[in-house]
Amino acid sequence: RYAFWETQPVAQFTEGSEPAEDGPIDKPKTVQDVRQEPYTLPESFEWCVCDLTDDAVAHEVYELLSNNYVEDDDAMFRFNYSAGFLKWCLLCPGHKLEWLVGVRVRASRKLVGFISAVPASIRVNASRVPMVEINFLCVHKKLRAKRLAPVLIKEITRRVNLTDIWQAAYTAGVLLPKPVATCRYYHRSLNPRKLIDVGFSRLAPRMTMARTIKLYKLPDDPVTPGLREARPEDSPKIAELLNSQLGRYKLTQHFNAEEVAHWFQNIDNVINALVVEDPAAPGVLTDVVSFYTLPSSILGHPQHTELKAAYLYYTAATATPLRQLVNDAMSVAAAKGYDVFNALDLMQNDTFLRDLKFGMGDGQLHYYLYNWRLGGGHSLVPGDVGLVLM
Numbered sequence: 001r002y003a004f005w006e007t008q009p010v011a012q013f014t015e016g017s018e019p020a021e022d023g024p025i026d027k028p029k030t031v032q033d034v035r036q037e038p039y040t041l042p043e044s045f046e047w048c049v050c051d052l053t054d055d056a057v058a059h060e061v062y063e064l065l066s067n068n069y070v071e072d073d074d075a076m077f078r079f080n081y082s083a084g085f086l087k088w089c090l091l092c093p094g095h096k097l098e099w100l101v102g103v104r105v106r107a108s109r110k111l112v113g114f115i116s117a118v119p120a121s122i123r124v125n126a127s128r129v130p131m132v133e134i135n136f137l138c139v140h141k142k143l144r145a146k147r148l149a150p151v152l153i154k155e156i157t158r159r160v161n162l163t164d165i166w167q168a169a170y171t172a173g174v175l176l177p178k179p180v181a182t183c184r185y186y187h188r189s190l191n192p193r194k195l196i197d198v199g200f201s202r203l204a205p206r207m208t209m210a211r212t213i214k215l216y217k218l219p220d221d222p223v224t225p226g227l228r229e230a231r232p233e234d235s236p237k238i239a240e241l242l243n244s245q246l247g248r249y250k251l252t253q254h255f256n257a258e259e260v261a262h263w264f265q266n267i268d269n270v271i272n273a274l275v276v277e278d279p280a281a282p283g284v285l286t287d288v289v290s291f292y293t294l295p296s297s298i299l300g301h302p303q304h305t306e307l308k309a310a311y312l313y314y315t316a317a318t319a320t321p322l323r324q325l326v327n328d329a330m331s332v333a334a335a336k337g338y339d340v341f342n343a344l345d346l347m348q349n350d351t352f353l354r355d356l357k358f359g360m361g362d363g364q365l366h367y368y369l370y371n372w373r374l375g376g377g378h379s380l381v382p383g384d385v386g387l388v389l390m
């Protein structure tokens, strides 16, 4: 069934009696044990490092993904990560250019494959493990089903292992051996007319367009006193707030202040991070809410070409009701012209999805760990997950 994944140190569907404790699946190895030579590609291809600090290269990666990356089940929409977004999320603290792996056609130099890794401190139950997050695995549509993906995966594994990191976290819409958790996408219409026009959503039975637009109307401005954009100097306080709130989950990321300064900043059309500064206690931050921008191309529509989507990133609520915080973030997004606000059912999100008029999407998101087993083969429920990948 899974010719490649059956050979990898990942939990398998067939396992019966797993060890009771969490821990690595592979026997311990050292950097000396790691193969020195890159894996062999078919003769007509070659490896390259995609130096995203070079805007021309960032644009090549953008073009590859824009034409060949993830689509929904009915091939109506395709993720269209912007070049600026790719630079932000792949040139993060601790990034290594050798982990931005490309495959080019030797003859033409055309970029036809990509995979990335960025470092992250991941906590699984009681263990804090240095890992990488793997993302943006992509093979050009004309080169599919030729077993190039396993070569990309083995090569990035080798490059990560060379730095003495042995575990990874990744998410995918497809089912592979074996998810640690499975989450669902939820969608909140901000611009229902356009969503209906392009087939992203439908007019509910017995609803008119006018009533639908009214139903989804949001306030022009946020209502929480003290809500403002996060600033670089907030980072130590945000880190404290966030890590303490993320303490409740079984799978999550630990952020240091430098990482917070990167992941919780405000870059137009890339990332928005808001904080609540207690109006009664200047300098005290009580809440955080953030969302990232990931448009989708609308495939084959005569008028509309792009769906502007915001994705809820991390939240940390201690003084403001989570529901109000997220509603404020949605008001901000609506005012900025986003068409839809998306969220997963992880963290405590199930406490507001209904009230805030989110509807369940047709997509799932499976969470995976490489070379890390959950004791007893137990999997997590969405409410145990406090990890959001881009």
Ligand code: NHW
Pocket (backbone or CB within 6 Å): 001, 002, 003, 004, 005, 006, 068, 069, 070, 071, 132, 134, 135, 136, 137, 138, 139, 140, 143, 144, 145, 146, 147, 148, 149, 150, 153, 156, 157, 160, 161, 165, 166, 167, 168, 170, 171, 172, 173, 174, 176, 370, 371
């Ligand atoms: S998930 C998004 C992945 N990208 C896309 O879906 C874009 C559109 N599709 C494509 O570009 C986010 C191709 O279809 C891809 C597969 C490249 C997906 N993850 O080359 P073959 C991520 O980026 C397995 C993992 O012939 P292809 C996370 C498949 O099951 N494996 O197929 C990435 C089969 O193996 P099997 C996937 O269609 C995490 C084999 O690939 C997969 O031309 C990566 C077939 O290969 C997926 N999304 O190319 C793992 N989709 O066992 C990281 C298919 O069944 C692991 N496959 O025979 C950790 C590494 C680091 C460790 C460090 C310690």
Ligand code: EN5
Pocket (backbone or CB within 6 Å): 070, 071, 072, 073, 074, 075, 076, 135, 171, 172, 173, 174, 185, 186, 187, 188, 189, 199, 200, 201, 202, 358, 359, 360, 361, 362, 363, 364, 365, 389, 390
């Ligand atoms: C790695 N970081 O399927 C990520 N999206 O629901 C890779 N559906 O947008 C993994 N099919 O339900 C990504 N509208 C896996 C997801 C791949 C993309 C995907 C789904 C998520 C999606 C939309 C459009 C469906 C079009 C037909 C959807 C219904 C929304 C509606 C809004 C109003 C209230 C009811 C629901």
